[in-house]
Amino acid sequence: MLKYAQLLVHFLLMLLSQSQNPKCRANNGVDPVDWAILYKAPGQTRGKIIVSTNAGAWVEGNGDLTRREQQSFGGTLEHVIGDHAQIKFLAYNNVPPGMPNVETKSNSKGVIIVQTTQNTDAASWIVHTVPGFPAAKTGYSWPVAENANGHLLICLTISESQMNAIVNGTLKRGTTLYRYIEFVSDGTFCLAASLLRAEPLVHYNDIPETETVGMQYFKKLSDGQFPTVPPYLSRQSIKTAGQPAVTVNVYSKSASSRYGK
Numbered sequence: 001m002l003k004y005a006q007l008l009v010h011f012l013l014m015l016l017s018q019s020q021n022p023k024c025r026a027n028n029g030v031d032p033v034d035w036a037i038l039y040k041a042p043g044q045t046r047g048k049i050i051v052s053t054n055a056g057a058w059v060e061g062n063g064d065l066t067r068r069e070q071q072s073f074g075g076t077l078e079h080v081i082g083d084h085a086q087i088k089f090l091a092y093n094n095v096p097p098g099m100p101n102v103e104t105k106s107n108s109k110g111v112i113i114v115q116t117t118q119n120t121d122a123a124s125w126i127v128h129t130v131p132g133f134p135a136a137k138t139g140y141s142w143p144v145a146e147n148a149n150g151h152l153l154i155c156l157t158i159s160e161s162q163m164n165a166i167v168n169g170t171l172k173r174g175t176t177l178y179r180y181i182e183f184v185s186d187g188t189f190c191l192a193a194s195l196l197r198a199e200p201l202v203h204y205n206d207i208p209e210t211e212t213v214g215m216q217y218f219k220k221l222s223d224g225q226f227p228t229v230p231p232y233l234s235r236q237s238i239k240t241a242g243q244p245a246v247t248v249n250v251y252s253k254s255a256s257s258r259y260g261k
Contacts, residue, residue, distance in 0.1 A: 020079070020084065020086070020087070021087075021115050021120075021122050022076070022079065022087055022089075022113035022114060022115050022122055022123055022124045023076070023122060023124055023157045023241075024036045024051075024052075024072070024076050024124050024155035024156065024157045025072045025073070025075035025076045025155075026051050026053060026072060027049050027051060027059065027061065027062040027071070027072055028062050028070060028072075028075075029062065029063065029068075029069065029070050029071050029072055029074050029075030030075055031053075032157070033051045033052045033053050033157065033242075034052035034053075034156075034157050034240045034241065034242030034245075034246060035051065035052045035154075035155060035156050035157065035240055035242075035246065036049060036050070036051045036052070036072045036073070036076075036153075036154075036155045037049065037050050037051075037152075037153070037154050037155075038061060038072060038073060038152070038153045038154075039058075039150070039151075039152050039153075040061075040065060040150060040151045040152075040153075041150050042148060042149055042150045043147065043148060044147070045064040045065055045066055045147055046060060046061030046062075046063065046064055046065065046071070047061045047065070047151075048060065048061065049061050049062075049072055051072070052240075052242060052246070065142050066142045066144060066147070067140070067142075068081065068140035072155070073126070073128075073153050073155065074140060076113070076124060076126065076155055077111070077126075077134050077140070079113070080111060080113060080134055080136060080137070081134050081135065081136070081137065081138065081139055081140045081141075082137065082139070083137050086115055086116045086117045087113065087114070087115055087116070088113075088114055088116055088206045088207040088208065088211070089111055089112060089113040089114065089136075089204070089205075089206065089207065090111070090112045090202060090204065090205040090207055090221075090222065091110075091111045091134070091136055091202070091203055091204040091205070092108055092109065092110055092111075092200040092201055092202045092203065093108075093109045093110075093131065093132065093133070093201060093203060094106045094107050094108060094109065094131070094200070094201050095109075095131035095132050096132070096201060096203035097132045097133065097134070097135035097136075097138075097141075097203070098132075098135060098138075099203065102201065104201045106200050106201055108127075108200040108201075109127070109128050109129060109130060109131070109133075110125065110126055110127040110128060110200075111125075111126045111134065112124075112125050112126075112163060112166065112207070113125075113126070114160055114163070114207055114211055116207075116208065116210075116211055121159050121160050121161070122157075122159075122160075122241070123157075123158050123159060123160045123162070123163060123241075124155055124156060124157050124158060125155070125156045125158055125162075125163075125166055126153065126154065126155045126156075127153075127154050128151065128152065128153040128154065129151045129152050129153075130142075130143065130146055130151050130153070131143065131146070133146075136203070136204040156238075156240050156248060157240055157241045157242065158238060158239070158240055158241055159239075159241050160211060162238040162239065163212065163215060163218050164212075164214075164215035164216070164217050164218050165237070165238045166238060200221075202221065202222070205222050207222070237249050
């Protein structure tokens, strides 16, 4: 009986550990995965999803995006739309939730989520195309009006050390919509982005500075410091946290480069 109770406690602790980290989630919204991509066509509420544990096939989304439960991105965002003492995040969106009539040239939308538990290195980066989503710590609220539109959501499980490269390569220059996704033969996962002059509009950030020591670009982002840069092309590489890790190349260019100025 004691052995059974010990196994039960171990199982419950394992489930608790899985649910209290910022990693990307599988189609069921529970199991951690290295990466997940969901495309929702216009008029759909679930869309198609592909995840690292089943990279060979797109499958039907497990649950409606209008509900948090039983779907991949609802699981990943559990502690963004709710409250957790050891999960912190930075959210940016050119149409920030609950802030009407905000003017910005940026078109970028995403969330960087980190776990602040001591001796734990866990984080994720979500990039997406959904305006006004997600709202920070106010419950899950998918904008129903967006069901009529097509949307793309990408989640990468990363280590915290990758956050600075993300900001340097993408956020500090103000990303626009991701143009394409490509899997190449060596397992590298490529994101291509064209940029506008405007910087991303950060509408929520509670990541403590103790988690970003030495990350100069992340600090500039969180402090709202966006230096003017000359026209140029840029590529930053990060890696997912899984084994084997997947290299993610983030291609960027300035607005001036884009328009040949």
